[in-house]
Amino acid sequence: MTADLSELIRTRLKDPRVGFASITRVEVSGDLRHAKVLVSVMGTPEEQKETMKGLKNASGFLRHELASRLTLRYMPDLSFKLDTSIEEGARILGLINQVEQEDRERARAAEEANIAEQANTKEVE
Structure with a gap:
């Protein structure tokens, strides 16, 4: 269902509000009546909000199109939720890279201080 839904959004959905959206996961209820579609949207918070509105408005169209592609007894109702896990x-x-950079800088400063201290020790002898 994920691949079919992604393809429909990419190729058949003409809503200009729907920007660069990727389906990250689809969770279907046990009775197959409801599907929660997690969507990652690249863009500003306003663009994300508009994309989610566009997807919500297109849910009936997408459900109808999925029904013609999938063989299921019931076509689940689609609810779209913004997935921020990729951004997170x-x-x-980024935080890990920042800490690693700070560690490298501290190690370099400590090494330079150690070299300067050794040079001062040799001058005193």
Whole structure:
């Protein structure tokens, strides 16, 4: 269902509000009546909000199109939720890179201080 839904959004959905959206996961209820579609949207918070509105408005169209592609007894109702896990992962990776850079700078400063101290010790001898 994820691949079909991604393709429909990319090729058939003409809503200009829907920007660069990627389906990250689809969670279907046990009775197959409801599907929560997690969507990652690249862009500003306003663009993300507009994309989610566009997807919500297109849910009936997307559900109808999925029904013609999938063989299911019931076509689940689609609810779209913004998935921020990719953004959160990028933020955490940035923090890790920042800490690593600070550690390298501290190590370099400590090494330079050690070399200067050794040079001063040799001059005193």
